[in-house]
Amino acid sequence: MIALDADVFIDADLVRHVLDQQHPDLAGELTLVASGWDNAIYRLGDDLAVRLPRRRIAADLVRNEQRWLPLLASTLPVAVPAPVRAGVPSDGFPWPWSVTPWLTGTVVAGVPVAARRGLAEPLAAFLNALHVPAPSDAPANPVRGVPLSTRSAAMAERFATGRVPLHLRPLWDELVAVPGWSGPPLWVHGDPHPGNLLAGPDGGLAAVLDFGDLTAGDPATDLAAAWLVFDAPARAAFRAALGPRVDADTWQRARGWALNIGAALAADATGTPEMTAIAVHTLDAVRESALP
The missing domain is CATH 3.90.1200.10 (Aminoglycoside phosphotransferase (APH), C-terminal lobe)
Structure with missing residues (x-):
């Protein structure tokens, strides 16, 4: 899983593996849309996205979003990617990760x-x-x-x-x-x-x-x-x-x-x-x- 430019290597097979482990009801095609410094983001079907940290330091940021963003979302006047499902560390992936709405624009x-x-x-x-x-x-x-x-x-x-x-x-x-x-x-x-x-x-x-x-x-x-x-x-x-x-x-x-x-x-x-x-x-x- 180690890559030269990140702490872990994330591909569609890994994303499908952790989804099947923890949220097997979430089916749909996976498409890579971003692989930034901190996170990889895959679109899941038409309406969802899966966001996984590529670096250990980013894992705490995911925890923060999981805890606080659902609470803030109801107070804000535009859409934000508040997690709809939370992934937890497992034998397939060492850190928390999130499933969020796919926001268009x-x-x-x-x-x-x-x-x-x-x-x-x-x-x-x-x-x-x-x-x-x-x-x-x-x-x-x-x-x-x-x-x-x-x-x-x-x-x-x-x-x-x-x-x-x-x-x-x-x-x-x-x-x-x-x-x-x-x-x-x-x-x-x-x-x-x-x-x-x-x-x-x-x-x-x-x-x-x-x-x-x-x-x-x-x-x-x-x-x-x-x-x-x-x-x-x-x-x-x-x-x-x-x-x-x-x-x-x-x-x-x-x-x-x-x-x-x-x-x-x-x-x-x-x-x-x-x-x-x-x-x-x-x-x-x-x-x-x-x-x-």
């Missing part, structure tokens, strides 16, 4: 940035609904929802790669100095890039995917979507739709989070063309929004 990363304006208000509504106080046992995450200053060492490493423009370093230093979040820890999606959003046929928001980074903390992490997803006009509409709950400091921290996430994508020499395009757009948007 167009991955927003494939939609031209200028055509994403219709997402601004519904994405703001989704985040407003998500960003409520989280319980004390919400998942911890060392790289999301935390004070922005805790990401400075990682940012220094990213600048050192030469793949993140050095002219952005003074801006990072400025944004790190913005006062931190002083409110209660709020639920945070943690990974609000356009590869995790689905658009509907009307151009609106159909679904939000991948809650593996789900945590509690500073909502500015998610508001980084303003730069990750949008151009300047749509970003202004997004901010307006968020309403007065987002103050100037939170908006500036969100720009810092966008710089942090964009730099992480840019510094990854193994990144896909899709992720590289997101990085380029984000860093350009952060830079341009800082100009007088």
Whole structure:
């Protein structure tokens, strides 16, 4: 099962094996649709998907989704991949895994940035609904929802790669100095890039995917979507739709989070063309929004 680029090798035969072991009533053709850094996703028939972690470190993320996403789903205004069946470790596979609904739509990363304006208000509504106080046992995450200053060492490493423009370093230093979040820890999606959003046929928001980074903390992490997803006009509409709950400091921290996430994508020499395009757009948007 060991592969060079993952802790386990996952193919359709393995997926069928664990389904037959634990959920034998779930029949249907299996089609690989994604094999990312953390998870492999197979479509199961027309209506379901099977999501298995490819790395041990991702197994805890699956547990978090299994516990919390069904509870959050009923409070959110768009579809999310809340597990409908939970797989447990077995002799066929060492970690938990999930069966989720198959959510339809167009991955927003494939939609031209200028055509994403219709997402601004519904994405703001989704985040407003998500960003409520989280319980004390919400998942911890060392790289999301935390004070922005805790990401400075990682940012220094990213600048050192030469793949993140050095002219952005003074801006990072400025944004790190913005006062931190002083409110209660709020639920945070943690990974609000356009590869995790689905658009509907009307151009609106159909679904939000991948809650593996789900945590509690500073909502500015998610508001980084303003730069990750949008151009300047749509970003202004997004901010307006968020309403007065987002103050100037939170908006500036969100720009810092966008710089942090964009730099992480840019510094990854193994990144896909899709992720590289997101990085380029984000860093350009952060830079341009800082100009007088």
